[in-house]
Amino acid sequence: MIGNVGAVFLFEWKRSLTLPRMAWWLVLAGFPVFIVGLIRFGVDSAHPNAETDRAPRELWIGFLFALIPMLISMLGTMLWVTPAISAELERRSWVYLTVRPNGGVAVLLGKYMAAVTWVIPPALIGLLAGIILCRVSNGWQIWWALATMVCLSTPAYAAIYLFLGTVMPRRGMVLAVGYSLLFELVIGFVPALINKLTVHHHLQALLLLWCEMDIPPEFMQGAVALMGNTPEWEHLAFLLMYPPVLLTAAVAVLRASEFSSSAESDV
Amino acid sequence: MTALIDLVNITKYYGRFRALDDVSLQIHSGITGLLGPNGAGKTTLIKVLLGLVRTTSGHGRLLDFELGHQNREIRAHVGYMPEDDCYLHGMTGVECVQFVAQLSRFPAVEALRRAHEILDFCGLAQERYRTVETYSTGMRQKLRFAQAIVHDPPVLILDEPTSGLDPEERQVMLNRILVLARDHGKAVLLCTHILPDVQSISDAVVILARGRIQVADTMVELNRPTTPSVEVRLMGDSDRFVETIRGRGIAANLQSNGGILLQGIPDHLATHVWQAASACGVGVRSLTPSRNSLEEIFLSAVREGGSRD
Numbered sequence: 001m002i003g004n005v006g007a008v009f010l011f012e013w014k015r016s017l018t019l020p021r022m023a024w025w026l027v028l029a030g031f032p033v034f035i036v037g038l039i040r041f042g043v044d045s046a047h048p049n050a051e052t053d054r055a056p057r058e059l060w061i062g063f064l065f066a067l068i069p070m071l072i073s074m075l076g077t078m079l080w081v082t083p084a085i086s087a088e089l090e091r092r093s094w095v096y097l098t099v100r101p102n103g104g105v106a107v108l109l110g111k112y113m114a115a116v117t118w119v120i121p122p123a124l125i126g127l128l129a130g131i132i133l134c135r136v137s138n139g140w141q142i143w144w145a146l147a148t149m150v151c152l153s154t155p156a157y158a159a160i161y162l163f164l165g166t167v168m169p170r171r172g173m174v175l176a177v178g179y180s181l182l183f184e185l186v187i188g189f190v191p192a193l194i195n196k197l198t199v200h201h202h203l204q205a206l207l208l209l210w211c212e213m214d215i216p217p218e219f220m221q222g223a224v225a226l227m228g229n230t231p232e233w234e235h236l237a238f239l240l241m242y243p244p245v246l247l248t249a250a251v252a253v254l255r256a257s258e259f260s261s262s263a264e265s266d267v
Numbered sequence: 268m269t270a271l272i273d274l275v276n277i278t279k280y281y282g283r284f285r286a287l288d289d290v291s292l293q294i295h296s297g298i299t300g301l302l303g304p305n306g307a308g309k310t311t312l313i314k315v316l317l318g319l320v321r322t323t324s325g326h327g328r329l330l331d332f333e334l335g336h337q338n339r340e341i342r343a344h345v346g347y348m349p350e351d352d353c354y355l356h357g358m359t360g361v362e363c364v365q366f367v368a369q370l371s372r373f374p375a376v377e378a379l380r381r382a383h384e385i386l387d388f389c390g391l392a393q394e395r396y397r398t399v400e401t402y403s404t405g406m407r408q409k410l411r412f413a414q415a416i417v418h419d420p421p422v423l424i425l426d427e428p429t430s431g432l433d434p435e436e437r438q439v440m441l442n443r444i445l446v447l448a449r450d451h452g453k454a455v456l457l458c459t460h461i462l463p464d465v466q467s468i469s470d471a472v473v474i475l476a477r478g479r480i481q482v483a484d485t486m487v488e489l490n491r492p493t494t495p496s497v498e499v500r501l502m503g504d505s506d507r508f509v510e511t512i513r514g515r516g517i518a519a520n521l522q523s524n525g526g527i528l529l530q531g532i533p534d535h536l537a538t539h540v541w542q543a544a545s546a547c548g549v550g551v552r553s554l555t556p557s558r559n560s561l562e563e564i565f566l567s568a569v570r571e572g573g574s575r576d
Contacts, residue, residue, distance in 0.1 A: 007369035015357050092351040096414065099317050100370035101343045258320045 008110020029122035069149035076119035156242035277325035300465030303475035348415035371418035481568035503549030
């Protein structure tokens, strides 16, 4: 089984070394750098003679957080793993892969691993370049904190999107976009128990705990209301639980499903 | 003889559509042709065998493994060549075969060795180093065949293995299947629309129509006519010969292909044929026991299947 997953993982990596995929890799790495660079340029142009940075440190950290452990991790994994099954169904290669012992599960887990290892490097490179452009104090500490978040959020988001793509392969992308907008962006900000189910909530809590943000007391009250007083280990446990739980669920769904491509729908 | 595939009362519904209707079937070693018109249930039957779909009712066994319960074991022992032209983009032929061998639990190096060995057997020479997108139909067919047999499975399910091949390539492919069945002891389920392929290499035939088994028998039994008869071909006046032979109390019919069908036991008829030919002054070009044609059997089975509905 491990050998099968390894074979799919290597195969997917080999397949990803094409020009379009490499271009997409560069876009993932370059997008946050471009946005942060644009803001940096705007701030510097508005205050050319300022001795200190006019944009507060918390603003830069907030931008980097929203762009990298959130957006890049979400977008990269969504485009990679959501069509894990539907792409093979469309290429009609699904049947080839599933008629091997544990073939379907190997495809699922191999693609998951390939997606996670493919998305993390551009996110970390983009983060490094972004930190340099921001010129925030304690840059390395911020890089380390956000990089850890990338390593937590990418496997979690990949597991979520893989699960959604397995539950509904034909409409997986719609489901994934709907989930991201509704759950991660809306419900993640709702101060209720349900927000604990979002990756966003736990990442936000870790951001406050790890990045020594200097937040005004009136905002801090709101943040505590949103985050609660949950200890750090609980946030970490939640984020680490996503991949095993959702991958197990995806495998169970896969085993219970009868996927067929349109061409195979012949009786 | 123990059946390699044993299905008992298998029924499969897709929603309200009944794709397989109470199918009971035993398939033994050798080559078995699986025939049926479009929509007969052949693909569903194959999917049931591979555990790709669950049956609505019934049970079955493939080798020593229960269908639907031991899918992993079944897939390890079955080689499947799908009809669809599916290939893995961006890979060379040898990489494709190596990849599926790895998925069949072979280590990378052993998988590569097997891939080369099988591609040699399948006749893919230097083309194996080209990406599969550049392959012709024949090459893709060979590649699909190689992927099906790379893990040396005892049972092969081949869906339209000769479609799209030119006559020479078709014969070569059939020979390969024969070699695997005869020399390597594989059980082959050959699903095709090309009746001469089945006629030429199959040991048994299964005909499905509307989800039901219409015919399941050996080729020897199917070829045997219901009433024994011989087909005679002559050089000379056929009409006079027919009159003479009928005068001997033997039923004779002149056929559209120019042959004369005589009803009776072949050994008994031979003497009458030679005597009548001598009396009429015609030469006997051939005298062969007549056989049922697979086409007639197929058409009658399909008509029967249709009329039952």
